[in-house]
Structures are given as structure tokens and as C-alpha cells.
Amino acid sequence: MDSLKGLLDDGLTIAGQHPIATLAAIGLSLKIGVDVVQKGRRGRLPPGPPSLPIIGNVLDFPTGLEAPHWAKHHAKYGPISSVNALGQTIIIVNDAKIASELLEKRSAVYSDRPHFVFGGDMCGFDGALTLLQTGENFKTTRKRMHGYIGSRAAVARFAELEEIETHRFLLHVLDKPDDFFQHIRTTAGAIILKISHGYVIKRDGKDAFVDLAHQVLDAFSVSLGSPWAVDILPSLKYLPSWLPGMGFKKLAHEYKKLSDALVKRPQAFIKHEMATGEARESFALTELRKGVKDAGDEHSLMWAASSLYGGGADTTVSAVSTFFLGVLLHPRVQKRAQEEIDSVIGNDRLPLLSDRPNLPYLEAVTKESLRWNSVVPMGVAHVSSKDDTYNGYFLPKGSIVMPNVWHMCHDPTVYHDPFEFKPERFLGTEGRAPEPDPSDLAFGFGRRICPGKDLADPSLFLSVAMTLAVFNINKAKDASGTEIEPLYEYTPGLISHPKEFKCSITPRSEKAVALIRSVEIEHPFEPSDSDKLANLSWE
Numbered sequence: 001m002d003s004l005k006g007l008l009d010d011g012l013t014i015a016g017q018h019p020i021a022t023l024a025a026i027g028l029s030l031k032i033g034v035d036v037v038q039k040g041r042r043g044r045l046p047p048g049p050p051s052l053p054i055i056g057n058v059l060d061f062p063t064g065l066e067a068p069h070w071a072k073h074h075a076k077y078g079p080i081s082s083v084n085a086l087g088q089t090i091i092i093v094n095d096a097k098i099a100s101e102l103l104e105k106r107s108a109v110y111s112d113r114p115h116f117v118f119g120g121d122m123c124g125f126d127g128a129l130t131l132l133q134t135g136e137n138f139k140t141t142r143k144r145m146h147g148y149i150g151s152r153a154a155v156a157r158f159a160e161l162e163e164i165e166t167h168r169f170l171l172h173v174l175d176k177p178d179d180f181f182q183h184i185r186t187t188a189g190a191i192i193l194k195i196s197h198g199y200v201i202k203r204d205g206k207d208a209f210v211d212l213a214h215q216v217l218d219a220f221s222v223s224l225g226s227p228w229a230v231d232i233l234p235s236l237k238y239l240p241s242w243l244p245g246m247g248f249k250k251l252a253h254e255y256k257k258l259s260d261a262l263v264k265r266p267q268a269f270i271k272h273e274m275a276t277g278e279a280r281e282s283f284a285l286t287e288l289r290k291g292v293k294d295a296g297d298e299h300s301l302m303w304a305a306s307s308l309y310g311g312g313a314d315t316t317v318s319a320v321s322t323f324f325l326g327v328l329l330h331p332r333v334q335k336r337a338q339e340e341i342d343s344v345i346g347n348d349r350l351p352l353l354s355d356r357p358n359l360p361y362l363e364a365v366t367k368e369s370l371r372w373n374s375v376v377p378m379g380v381a382h383v384s385s386k387d388d389t390y391n392g393y394f395l396p397k398g399s400i401v402m403p404n405v406w407h408m409c410h411d412p413t414v415y416h417d418p419f420e421f422k423p424e425r426f427l428g429t430e431g432r433a434p435e436p437d438p439s440d441l442a443f444g445f446g447r448r449i450c451p452g453k454d455l456a457d458p459s460l461f462l463s464v465a466m467t468l469a470v471f472n473i474n475k476a477k478d479a480s481g482t483e484i485e486p487l488y489e490y491t492p493g494l495i496s497h498p499k500e501f502k503c504s505i506t507p508r509s510e511k512a513v514a515l516i517r518s519v520e521i522e523h524p525f526e527p528s529d530s531d532k533l534a535n536l537s538w539e
């Protein structure tokens, strides 16, 4: 693992740009030595590779894709294994049943998160729900989100917003097909910012909040993607900045400005909108109207709203991109899906969410897009808050538990031909029973399960159904007319994306073009809120 090696080599600053998802999200809150010393006394840890004194298994960590690396433990050590990094026990779970036993059935024990000195305390990301440790703030934040987006009934009121924004996505693709990755991101941003803060993004040129969120996600990934020396020796943060090796303090200062902006700029926006009577319905507005106890409570609430944006901005984007790659590489899937649309919906209108029960093959394509590549391949690390035992193994308090969702979704004993994009697997054909719904794994587990699940799932379905209703997706051709073979490669890190690939996206017919363009008349773009931000003071 590059950055931990870097840590050992050069001490104080580890510009760990390499987002090691294994530690990522996860991030290690390292405690030197303790578990290694105590393991013998307290019981047998799950099996794993032999470890070196002090550094443990640091040298066994992957430098590339994390999930396939940890999946090898399944064959070598069984479905639950363990490693340690500088004394921190890390449990790797390569089996869906065990993940459910520990992270769901025993979620009272396995729902905490690691503590990050650099990314959390110093850079200010400790307010993000993904990093919140269990306690009152965590409970209140989850409860607030649950009330607003935590069930199918609650999110039903966003169906129209998701349908309109996905229709607008088609328009963007029609006008600039080569920029489809960008359009996927814009669409996710438009939906989530409207829901979280009632904010309308700018379509022509850069939007201030979308841009800010990208900068923040980068900073988040650098500050949490790999451990920093100060995570191991927290007292380093008290040394004066002028000492050599204190560069991390300057970086933390810059990132703190970004994390502040992520929370305070939208807060200033919504306060302004409330004062002028223009505030749109949103999560932040609804919760502010219910009343906050004090400034601290308001700050937590604004973090909750920004966590929605942070959690929703990149994840759905990955799943929709995987769908494009899946059908590009499997033309027969595209053909069969289009036949279903043509026979059930016809070509006078676009499929809507209400059509979902009548479109079983498209439903299966949606599931397969979540399974074929896992958006969050190693899940987000859970931390245990008590000593525990499982199947004769001792799992010490403070263990980091990493569910290898990617492996569970490619387990050949559960999913036949797991590397094929085969939606039929969910329909129970060829004499087989339908295979399990991957959303039970893809959105995480127990008390930490993704709070945006019920928003993301219909969004993905609409992207699948509306895109295939009006477009053909084919391999792009180079200047000599030869087809360009798309890459089937994914990025490492907490959130895994297909590496950008080219494809040719063309409307299926003139009628399809008219259908796409109808959104310009039926739902013309609203004026953006972006320009209002320039005059708002927030610092």
C-alpha cells in the first residue's frame, strides 16, 4: 500500500493522493501495537497472512483495485479473515451471510466509524454523516434523513423531479452526446441539490455549488483516502507550523475552508431564500422550520443537508455509467430491453416510474447495473464498539470491518457467470431460480445503510429506461471507421467508477428526437440560483 509505505519512509506528511479504498472511507484510525500484543491472550482472530512485528500486514495491502485483492482471502483463509496495520485489526468479510450476521443482526455492536485526526478533526469533515461516530448527533441526523427520504413512501413525492431531470438528461445527451459522463454528473447534482437545499443549478457554464462539491470530494478523498502521520501520533498537530514536515497543517487549513464552505454557503443561501420568501421545499428548509435547539444543532442540520449532496453526487453517477458500459458491451441486452419498451410503452411517450412493475427486463437491467460493478466495492468501514466472537473467532472492540461487496456480488456460487452482464439472472430463466437482489448488498448494512437508497434506485431505473427508449448506444469509431473497443476497467478508491470510455449515442428515430425535445416546452429550465451566491456573505 503506497501511502502506508510512504508513511514509514518519510514520516510526517503523506500526500496520499492514492485513494486506497481499503483504508478509504475507512480510513485507519491506527493504534500502534496494542491488538497485536493482546490477540494471543483474548482469543483467536480470523485467519490471515502472517504479519511482521509492529507494522503487521502493511506490506500486504493492495496498490491497485482493492476488492479483487481482498477477495483472494476467501480462497486462502475462508469467508472471514483478518489483517492488522500497525496494530489496528481489520476484519475482511467476503460472504453476504456473515456480513448480514455481523453488520445487520449485530448492528448495535458494528455501527461505529473510525476516528480521523487529520480528515475529521483538522480538515473539518467530522460533521459528515459518513464519518459521524455513534452518539446523539448520529441518531438525530439519521432520524432527520429517514423522515425525509428514508422510505419509498417518503420519496414518492420526488418521482416527478427525477423524471423531469432524467428527461433533461436525454436532451443534454442529444445535443452533446460525447459529453455524456458530464451530463450524468449534472443530472445527479440537479436532483440532489434541489432535494437537499431547494437549489436550482446553472446549466450553461460552471455552477458554484456543483463546483464546490467537486473540490470538496477531492479534498475528502485526499484527507481520508490514506492515513496521515498525525492520525497515528495525534500530538503532532500541536507542533508549530514553521517546523519542517508540518506541511500537513497548511493543507488542513485549506481543506477546512472547503469543508466550512460546503456547509456554510448553502446555509447562507437558504437563510437568504427564507428571508425573501423564495425558499423552495427542501430537506434543509423542512428541518429548519421544525426548529433547531441552538447554533450547534443548526450546524449539525446543515451538515446533514450537505452530507446528502456529498453522498449522492458521485454514487448514482457510477451506477449509471456502469449501465452505459454494460449495454455497450452487450448489444443483445440493449435489443431485448428496447423490445420490452416498444411492446409495453410504445414510442409515443417515455417510460415513467409508474411503468416499472410492467417492465421486468428493465428492472433486471437496473439490478445488473448495481451488481456488475459495485459502486462502493469494499463498502464503508464499520467499527465495532465491543469485544465479540463469531464462529469461534475473537473480534476485538475497535476492529474495522470491511465488507467486500464486490466479491459478494461476484460470488459464483450465488451469481452464475458473475462477470457477464446478464440481467436474465434476476428473472429466473434457464431452469434457475432468480438470483438475489444486489441492492441488499450495494447500499450497505444495518444502522449505517445508505439513507439515499430509495432515491438512488428510482433514479437509476429512470436513466436505464428513458435512455434505452430513445437512444441506441454503440461502439464509437475512429477516423478510419474502425470500432473503438471500450475499456472494461474501473477506478480504485471508495467509490469506483468505470474509467471513461467512448461510445456513439444516437437517437433511435425522428420521433425519439421530438420526444426528447418536448421537455423544452413542457419543462423549460428554471432560472438558476447560482448567481445569487456571489453576494451572500457566509464566512
Ligand code: HEM
Pocket (backbone or CB within 6 Å): 129, 130, 131, 132, 192, 307, 308, 309, 310, 311, 312, 313, 315, 316, 319, 375, 376, 379, 380, 381, 382, 442, 443, 444, 445, 446, 447, 448, 449, 450, 451, 452, 453, 455, 456
Ligand atoms: C447507486 C447509488 C448509491 C449507492 C450504491 C450507495 C451506497 C452506499 C453505501 C455502501 C454506504 C455505506 C453503508 C454502510 O456503511 O454500510 C452509503 C452511505 C451513505 N450514503 Fe449512499 N449510495 C448511493 C446513493 C446515495 C444517495 C443518492 C445519497 C443521498 C441522497 C446517499 C447518501 C449517503 C450517506 C449520507 C451515507 C452515510 C450513511 C452513514 O454513515 O450513516 N447515497 N451509501
